[in-house]
Amino acid sequence: MTDTLTPVLSADWADEGSWRIANYERRGGYRALRKALAMQPGDLIETVKDSGLRGRGGAGFPTGMKWSFIPKDNPKPKYLVVNADESEPGTCKDIPLMMASPHTLIEGVIISSYAIGAHKAFIYIRGEVLHVTRRLQQAVREAYASGYLGQNILNSGFDIDLVVHAGAGAYICGEETALLDSLEGRRGQPRLRPPFPAVAGVYGCPTVINNVESIASVPSIVANGADWFASMGTEKSKGMTLYSLSGHVRTPGQFEAPMGITLRQLIELGGGMREGSTLKFWTPGGSSVPILTGADEHIDAPLDYEGMGAHASMLGTKALQCFDQTTSVVRTTLRWVEFYKHESCGKCTPCREGTWWLVQILMRMEAGQGQPGDIEKLLDLSDNIGGRSFCALADGAVATVTSAIKHFREEFEAAMHTPAWELFPYEKSAKFAAEPLRRTSTENVGAH
Structure with a gap:
């Protein structure tokens, strides 16, 4: 059984030239692919189901079950799309994985494509991380040169092509249907569902969309077995x-x-x-x-x-x-909501307009100029934003507001008379020595 300090996904991150195919093969890389190609696709899906692997991108939906939703009788081509548009504030797991061990992801893509019957796969990566894009493209070239990608891979009769596609830097494209629109060359905005991507995804064809870490976990499951993976974690959250x-x-x-x-x-x-x-x-x-x-x-x-x-x-x-204890909850909440206001795609009125109003009130409160009823107004706005949009961005925008008021209401009450930077001097909470920016006047806040 793997314990807390025995890495699996990150086992080779410290190796010299860990991203090279030679190092990956030296550690047993692509052996799981050979094992998978000797199995029936349906057996692979059952293996992933039995392992208990759940999506690592946020929702936690069972990966094997998602694969099984692909209709077997649909004559259209099937696609696998890897969501590498990592942009959730505070999240930085997929990018180092792709930088240090891109072949772990590529092997997972090939195995997963074989399982669902896809002959073309895409890795949709965040546009700002150019260094990661280049690292992945180099690894893909190595995989083609070694016969792991392309026609009749490893003499198995299975064909698979892999495209690394860079996005244009929109947080909303982390939402799977907005990602599909962006991948097809359109403006990234969430789609109305149904139909779901398993029925009508990229180019209107059956599509599986999984997070980087989800797909990168597949080779170890195939190599070591479903029971090995399920032996880690908790009863319902495995691995x-x-x-x-x-x-x-x-x-x-x-x-x-x-x-x-x-x-x-x-x-x-x-x-x-x-x-x-x-x-x-x-x-x-x-x-x-x-x-x-x-x-x-x-x-x-x-x-x-x-x-x-x-x-x-x-x-x-x-x-x-x-x-x-040096951090202002009011200020932190404002910064997060400002992010969601900026990243809202604008398609849904509650999200587009509601996040703007949340920012206006929170800016006023950060400056110690809160008005009677502002807390109730924040909660009322949140109630009218959450659950009323095409995607979960609106839910995320209000989650921090409602939970912050729930746990730290006294700080929001103090915002009626005292600026946040006086209660919690920002330089004390800063991780670095530079003086952080602060709003210090009514003029900076605006007459809201």
Whole structure:
């Protein structure tokens, strides 16, 4: 059984030239592909189902079940799309995986394509990370040259082509249907469902869309068996995963561990909180999920889908942003909502207009100019935004607002008379020495 400190996905990250195909093959790379090609596609899908692998992109939907939704009688071509548009605030697990071990992902793509009957696959990667795009493209060329991609791979009779497609830097394209529109050359906006991508995805054909980490986990499952993978993690959240730990901790970074590890354990692995710090609040899965506090019941809860759900939050992308007692909840909430306002695609009125109004109120409160009823207005706006849009961006935008008021209402009440930067001087919470920007006047806030 793999324990907390025995890496699987990140096992070769420290190797010299870990991204080279020679190093990957030396460690046993592409052996799982050979094993998979000797199996029936249906048996591969059942293996992934039995392993209990759930999507690592945020929703946690069972991967094998998603694959089984592809209609067998549909005559149209089938496609696999890997969602590598990692842009959730605080999340940084897919990018280092692709940089350090791109062939792990490529092998997973080939096996997954064979399982669902796809002969063309796409890796949709965030446009800003040019260095990662180049690393992936180089790895794809190596895979073609070695006979792992292309026609009749490994003399199996199976053909597969892989395209690395760079997006244009829109957070909304992390939503799978907006990603499909962008991949097809259109403006990235969420689609109305049904039809779902399994029936009508890219080019109107059956499509499976999975996160990078989900697909990269497939080779180890094929190589070691479903029972091996299911022996890690918790009863309903199986396997190992990558957690992104950041914020006021001594050693931020990526930590691979079985599902169900606690934040307390991860902070200990990260060297503890920075000197003089006490954990005040944190995000289990990036800024799109409700925040939790430093209470024992929260930091000792298992970091799996059920454990976070039991505390009215979500595991999300496993981006653990930790904030200490020097941090203003009002200011943090404002910064997150500003992000969602900026990244809203504008398709849905509640999201487009509602996030703008949330920012206006929070800007006023950050400056200590809150008005009676502002807290109730924030909650009312949130109620009219969440669940009323094509995608989950609106839900993520209000999750931080409602949970922040729930756990730290007194700070929002203090915003009626005292600026956040006076209650919590920003230079004390900054990770670096540079003086952070602050709004200091009514003119900067605007007459809202």
